Amino acid sequence: MENETKNIMIVGVGGQGSLLASKILGYLLINEGYDVKVSEVHGMSQRGGSVVTYVRYGKKVYSPIIDEGEADVIVSFELMEAARALKFLKKEGRIVTNTQKIDPMSVVLGAQAYPENLEDKIKEKGIKIDALDCLSLAEKAGNIKAVNVVLLGRLSHYFDIPDESWMKALENNVPSKLLEINKKAFEYGRDA
Amino acid sequence: MKQLMLGNAAVARGLYEAGVCFASSYPGTPSTEVTEELSRYDDIYSEWAPNEKVAMEAAFGASLAGRRSFCAMKHVGLNVAADPLYTMSYTGINAGMVIVVADDAGMHSSQNEQDSRHHAIASKVPMLEPSDSEEAYEFAKLAFEISEEFDTPVLLKMCTRVAHSQSVVETGERKLPEKKPYSKDIKKYVMTPANAIVKHPLVEERTAKLMEYGCKNSVNRMEINDTSLGIITDSTSYQYVKEVCGDNASVLKIGLVNPLPDDLIKEFASKVEKLIVVEELDPIIEEHCKVLGLKVSGKDLLPITGEFSRNIVAKALGYEEHKGISLDENMPPRPPAMCPGCPHRGLFYALTKNKCTVLGDIGCYTLGSAPPLNAVDTTLCMGASLSSLHGFNKMEGGERAVAVIGDSTFMHSGMTGLANIAYNQSASVSIVLDNSITGMTGHQQNPLTGKNIKGDPAGKIDLEALCRAMGFERVTVVDPYDIGECDRVIKEELEAKAPSVIIYRRPCVLLKNVEKKPPLKVDENKCVGCKSCMKLGCPAISVKEGKARIDNTLCVGCGVCEEMCAFGAL
Known part of the structure; x- marks a missing residue:
């Protein structure tokens, strides 16, 4: 096992299902034999605001949170939230993001504009970005709420962890009646 | 396991x-x-x-x-x-x-x-x-x-x-x-x-x-490594210290923070060349060390406000800060907002329309202070809405003042404020937002919901009867989805100039047993782009290319925006 602690930051908008994504990741990594810390925010921030979850794993993990310039991967449920979290990414880090755009209230009210061409602007900075329409893939899998698992499927590309371990993590964290949909969502994300 | x-x-x-x-x-x-x-x-x-x-x-x-x-x-x-x-x-x-x-x-x-x-x-x-x-x-x-x-x-x-x-x-x-x-x-x-x-x-x-x-006891422990720097720390700060220093500094980790272990602190101080206390918020351990006569750094290096992080501790201890990449882009912030279909929204619209001064309380409805509603004037602590409205009205702070308080917060410490209004008789309009749950903390039962912590049937306090028993003659129950009625009742109670209670009752839309309706559709032929529906500040509604748009992943079909539309476009 590598000595270095690896950092995955999950960002999105309250209500998009990032808590389940971090739960599945935490389960997966602990079963792979890592020390793991997952840090979440509950309460007020969840009401449609920006939400951030930190997942850290390695031989021995101390800090429960990820600071600026420390994330190996940013997993984002929403495009602008990926851009907002950019300062947390390591220079050689990678972004895996849903291309969905959700307007914050100031944009809805017309007081501010949603930034344009964010994907290109991030690429221009020399950052590896893997952008995917997870909402459509989740819908195709049978439930628009499965965006989180589509993203995890995509994320699985960048881990040296066998598919069976991911499936076991899904089986143990997703309600059984939604398991088939989520397995499909995972595959669509992985194979997209 | x-x-x-x-x-x-x-x-x-x-x-x-x-x-x-x-x-x-x-x-x-x-x-x-x-x-x-x-x-x-x-x-x-x-x-x-x-x-x-x-x-x-x-x-x-x-x-x-x-x-x-x-x-x-x-x-x-x-x-x-x-x-x-x-x-x-x-x-x-x-x-x-x-x-x-x-x-x-x-x-x-x-x-x-x-x-x-x-x-x-x-x-x-x-x-x-x-x-x-x-x-x-x-x-x-x-x-x-x-x-x-x-x-x-x-x-x-x-x-x-x-x-x-x-x-x-x-x-x-x-x-x-x-x-x-x-x-x-x-x-x-x-x-x-x-x-x-x-x-x-x-x-x-x-x-x-x-x-x-x-x-x-090992509840407090010394980790003696390099003794050129000794750090006394507690709680989550310990993790940041270890993240930054690893084994390059000695640490006294405090687990029993009151009372602090004087002899252990002195012993640790005698083993190290330089002493720094790393603790979030107030300099409690640091000042204790100073009372013990020790030379110590702390809040001269670290912030007294906010939570710590790896970089904050690294900077204070003279280690390298990690730096990220920035995008030269103005990113609109995304603060929390009242949910689509939130029963509080219609009431806050009516309060804004009536130019009310709104003494607020602690709960989801604090979000009524956000644009475009900007409805709430104060948020202090649990129960403060009703008690401060009484003082505000006694000193004639304004003609159109009301207090808003949630059902759970009312049972927590609103009742005593209401008792003061009843007892010392101020012409106060007290509004209870009864969404049948403790909302912001993630749906806990309370004495007004009729269920216990496990969701099983429990005693249920009759809110209307309670208010009447306190002596309120004017107690009205309104459905907050009916904004015409919200508006009418607020006007009526403000004009009455007597102690009154209005209960706005509708369960939180996030509750599993609350039926969601299909998302609304905009009739583009009828929509004139007047933006009346936008006054509600519903995250599901936007106006693009001169027409209202409904986000069908967010809309729960509450229909409050329908009431706002004069053209029948929703």
Whole structure:
């Protein structure tokens, strides 16, 4: 096992299902034999605001949170939230993001504009970005709420962890009646 | 079994294994999950109390009855429960009693950033501070041992990053201690001045003994490495220190933060060349070190506000900060907002329309202060809306003032404010937003919902009857989805110039049993792009290319925007 602690930051908008994504990741990594810390925010921030979850794993993990310039991967449920979290990414880090755009209230009210061409602007900075329409893939899998698992499927590309371990993590964290949909969502994300 | 556990779940597991039999709490982020987790065990009694003071006193009663007891609250909740706490320090307990208090440095979900360690010092009650889930689990068990050995309630202090972080815990089995018989002991439990005068010196003796305990017990530990720098630290700050320094500095990790271990601190100081205290919020350990005559740094290097992080600690200790990449882009912020279909929205629109001064309270409805509604004038603490409206009206602060308070907050500490309005008679319009749940903390039951912590049927207080019993003749119940009626009733009650209560009743739209309707559709032929629907500040509605748009992933079909549209386009 590598000595270095690896950092995955999950960002999105309250209500998009990032808590389940971090739960599945935490389960997966602990079963792979890592020390793991997952840090979440509950309460007020969840009401449609920006939400951030930190997942850290390695031989021995101390800090429960990820600071600026420390994330190996940013997993984002929403495009602008990926851009907002950019300062947390390591220079050689990678972004895996849903291309969905959700307007914050100031944009809805017309007081501010949603930034344009964010994907290109991030690429221009020399950052590896893997952008995917997870909402459509989740819908195709049978439930628009499965965006989180589509993203995890995509994320699985960048881990040296066998598919069976991911499936076991899904089986143990997703309600059984939604398991088939989520397995499909995972595959669509992985194979997209 | 080794598993990844939330800090709060680890506390619950520790309490459970230590044989806790009684849990009474009021929800508050970031403390709520401890009691929620405990409620899943069928072999212990758990409940939501109307407020933290009631919870703590109930736990005291359970301890008196001879069973290990527990209560939990957030930092501001401990202010509410401070009264019993300070005197329980004198009476002590029968069976062990543990009080969890969760601070919120960084104010993720709080109205202030107070440091609960002050309460431990002032009440002279021992306080344990875990730094991750494993310690949260261990300290929960240890807290009961200390409680019974030293005859005192014990505070277990969490913070957001310990409460809401998951790390690895190895759990064990529950051991249930024998019930301790209650025996009448007036000198111990009746705090008349004559008895309390005898007790106070005993409390000071207990503190001295606890200090000795803290010097010998591994709850406080020295990690001696390179001795050119010695760091004294507690709670989550310990993790940042280890992240930054690894084994390149010596550390005194404080687990029992009150009373602080004087001799151990002096011993540690004598082993290192330079001493720095790394602690979030107030300089409590630092100032204690200074009283001991030690040369120490702390808040001269580290912030007194907000929560710490790896980089903040690195900078203070002279290590390299990690830097990220920035995008030269103006990113609109995304603050929390009232949910689509929230029953509070229609009422706040009506209050804004009537140019009301709105004395607010603590709950989801605090979000009524956000644009475009900008409806709320004040948010202070639980229950403050009704009591301050009374003062505001007595001194003629404005013609159109109202107070808004949620159902759970009303039961917590709104009733006494309402009693003052009834008793001292101010012409106050008190509005109870009854969404049949404690919303912001994630849906807990309360005395108005008719269900207990497990969701089973329970006693249900009749809010209208309660108001009438207090002497209110004007009590009206309105559906907040009907904004025409909201508007009419507000006007009527403001004009009446008499004490009145308006109950806006509709369950929280996020509740599982609340039926969601299909998303609304915009008839583009009828929509003139007047933006009337936008005045509601619903996240599901936007105007693009001159026409209203409904986001069908968000809309729950509440229909409030339909009432706003003069053209029938929705």
